[in-house]
Amino acid sequence: MDLLNIIEEIEKVDxxxxxxxxxxxxxxxxxxxxxSKVAVAALPFALGSLFKKAYAQQSTSAIVGVLNYALxxxxxxxxxxxxxxxxxxxxxxxxGLSASELAGLTLIQTDENNHVKYLxxxxxxxxxxxxxxxxxxxxxxxxxxxxxxxxxSDIWLAVAETFEDTGVRAYKGQATALLRNKTxxxxxxxxxxxxxxxxxxxxxxxxxxxxxxxxxxxxxxxTGIGTSVNASYAGEDNVVQxxxxxxxxxxxxxxxxxxxxxxxxxxxxxxxxxVQIVTPFFK
Amino acid sequence: xxxFTKKGDQLxxxxxxxxxxxxxxxxxxxxxxxxxxxxxxxxxxxxKKDRNSYTGVYLGSGDIGILNYAxxxxxxxxxxxxxxxGNTNFKTIFPxxxxxxxxxxxxDHEVAHREFFKAALGTSAIPALQxxxxxxxxxxxxxxxxxxxxxxxxxxxxxxxxxxxxxxPDYLTxxxxxxxxxxxxxxxxxxxIAPNSxxxxxxxxxxxxxxxxxxTPAQVLAIAGTYITTKINADDLPTS
Numbered sequence: 001m002d003l004l005n006i007i008e009e010i011e012k013v014d015x016x017x018x019x020x021x022x023x024x025x026x027x028x029x030x031x032x033x034x035x036s037k038v039a040v041a042a043l044p045f046a047l048g049s050l051f052k053k054a055y056a057q058q059s060t061s062a063i064v065g066v067l068n069y070a071l072x073x074x075x076x077x078x079x080x081x082x083x084x085x086x087x088x089x090x091x092x093x094x095x096g097l098s099a100s101e102l103a104g105l106t107l108i109q110t111d112e113n114n115h116v117k118y119l120x121x122x123x124x125x126x127x128x129x130x131x132x133x134x135x136x137x138x139x140x141x142x143x144x145x146x147x148x149x150x151x152x153s154d155i156w157l158a159v160a161e162t163f164e165d166t167g168v169r170a171y172k173g174q175a176t177a178l179l180r181n182k183t184x185x186x187x188x189x190x191x192x193x194x195x196x197x198x199x200x201x202x203x204x205x206x207x208x209x210x211x212x213x214x215x216x217x218x219x220x221x222x223t224g225i226g227t228s229v230n231a232s233y234a235g236e237d238n239v240v241q242x243x244x245x246x247x248x249x250x251x252x253x254x255x256x257x258x259x260x261x262x263x264x265x266x267x268x269x270x271x272x273x274x275v276q277i278v279t280p281f282f283k
Numbered sequence: 284x285x286x287f288t289k290k291g292d293q294l295x296x297x298x299x300x301x302x303x304x305x306x307x308x309x310x311x312x313x314x315x316x317x318x319x320x321x322x323x324x325x326x327x328x329x330x331k332k333d334r335n336s337y338t339g340v341y342l343g344s345g346d347i348g349i350l351n352y353a354x355x356x357x358x359x360x361x362x363x364x365x366x367x368x369g370n371t372n373f374k375t376i377f378p379x380x381x382x383x384x385x386x387x388x389x390x391d392h393e394v395a396h397r398e399f400f401k402a403a404l405g406t407s408a409i410p411a412l413q414x415x416x417x418x419x420x421x422x423x424x425x426x427x428x429x430x431x432x433x434x435x436x437x438x439x440x441x442x443x444x445x446x447x448x449x450x451x452p453d454y455l456t457x458x459x460x461x462x463x464x465x466x467x468x469x470x471x472x473x474x475x476i477a478p479n480s481x482x483x484x485x486x487x488x489x490x491x492x493x494x495x496x497x498x499t500p501a502q503v504l505a506i507a508g509t510y511i512t513t514k515i516n517a518d519d520l521p522t523s
C-alpha cells in the first residue's frame with residue numbers, strides 16, 4: 001500500500017484534499033518514513049479516521065436541518081409545559097401538583113422556552129428559516145393514548161419524563177452530524193445535558209410519588225406506564241459499547257451488573273425513530 | 284519517568300504509575316519492531332511526542348488524548364464514590380435506603396465508565412492515577428454532597444467542552460452516552476442539597492439560553508488537579 005500515491009489519486013478528484021487533511025499529511029509522512037515497521041493491517045483504520053475528518057465539514061443546510069429538528073422537539077416540550085402549567089384545560093391536572101413540584105416544573109418550562117428562542121436565533125443567523133409551531137398544533141393525549149393527561153398529574157409527569165428522556169436521546173443521535181463544529185456541537189451538547197438534568201428531576205418527582213424508577217434509565221422501558229412508550233426506550237437495555245461488553249468489566253464486587261451497565265450509558269435515537277415517537281403529539 | 288507530587292515538590296516515585304507507564308512504552312516499541320497489527324497511527328504519534336515529555340503522565344494527542352482526559356476524570360469520580368460508599372459512616376450520613384441505593388448506583392456507573400475507557404484505550408491508556416481527597420469532608424452529609432456536586436458538574440462541563448475536539452464520530456457518541464448520565468447524577472445530587480437546584484444558575488444559563496456552561500480541558504484540569512496527586516501532562520491535547 002502506498003499512502004502518498006493514494007493521496008495523489010484523491011487530489012485528482014479533489015484538489016483541496018491536501019488542505020483538508022493538513023497538518024495531518026505530515027503525520028502520514030512520518031508514518032511512511034517510519035517504514036515497513038508499521039503494520040499494514042493497522043493502516044486502514046488510520047486512513048478511515050483521516051477521511052472522516054477531511055469530509056466531516058457539514059453543509060450549512062445540513063446543520064440547519066438538524067437544528068430545525070431540535071427546534072421542533074423543543075416546541076413540543078415548551079408547549080407541553082406551557083399548556084400544563086398555564087392552560088385551563090389542564091387545571092385539574094395542575095391542581096394535583098405540589099408547590100415544590102410546580103416550582104421545579106416552572107424552571108423546566110423556562111429552559112424549554114429558552115431553548116426554542118435560542119435555536120430560532122441560531123437558525124436565523126445561519127440564514128435558515130426556523131420551523132414554527134403554536135399551541136394549536138399539539139395533541140398531548142397523543143391521539144388518545146394518554147386521555148388522562150388533562151386530569152392526572154401522575155400521567156402528565158410520566159409523559160413529561162418520556163419527552164425529556166426522548167429529547168436526550170434525540171440530541172445524542174445528532175451529535176455526529178455536527179462533528180468538529182465548535183459552535184453548534186457545543187451548543188447542542190449544552191442543551192443535551194440540560195435535558196438530562198430535567199429527565200433526572202422528573203424521574204425523582206415520580207419516584208417521590210411512589211413510582212419504582214430511578215433518575216437514570218434502567219434497562220429498556222422502565223417508566224411503569226405501559227408499552228405505549230416502548231419506542232422511547234428501545235435499545236436502552238444495550239450493554240455493549242463499541243468493542244467493549246460492559247457486563248464483562250470488573251465492578252466493585254464481581255462484574256458490572258446488567259442494570260449498572262444499562263444505566264451508565266444513555267443510548268441515542270435516530271431522527272426517524274424520534275419522528276415516529278413524537279408524531280402522535282402533533283395534530 | 285519521574286512523578287512529581289504536589290506536596291513540597293518532593294521527587295517521589297509513584298509505585299503504581301511508573302512501572303506500568305514504562306511497560307507500555309516498552310511494549311509499544313516491541314510491537315512496533317515486530318510489525319504487528321497492534322500499532323495504529325495515533326499510538327505512533329503519541330509515542331513520538333512522549334519522548335519529549337518527561338514531566339508527568341502523558342495523556343497523548345488527538346482523540347487518544349481526549350479519551351485519556353475522560354479516563355482521568357472517570358478515575359477521579361470512581362475513586363471518590365468508592366470512598367463515599369465504602370466509608371463506615373455511609374449509612375449514618377445517608378440513612379435513607381433510597382439514597383444509599385442511588386449513591387451505590389452512581390459509584391457503579393463511574394466504575395463502569397472508568398473500566399470502559401481503560402478497556403477501549405488498551406495499551407494507549409494512561410496508568411492508574413493517585414488521588415488525594417484530604418480536602419473533602421467525608422464525615423458529614425454536607426461535605427460528601429458538596430464534593431459530589433462539584434465532581435458531577437465538572438464532569439458534565441468537561442464532556443460538553445471537549446466534544447468538538449473529538450475527530451472520530453464513534454468516540455463522540457461514546458462521550459455523548461456518558462455525559463447525559465453524569466448530568467442525571469448532577470441533577471439528583473443537586474436536588475438532595477437544595478430542592479429544585481437541578482438547573483442552578485451556576486451551571487445552566489437559565490436566564491437566557493437554557494444551555495449548560497462548558498469548560499475547556501485546561502479549566503477542568505485546573506480544578507481536577509486539586510484532587511489528583513499524579514502529575515498530568517496535557518500539553519498535546521487538541522485545542523481546536
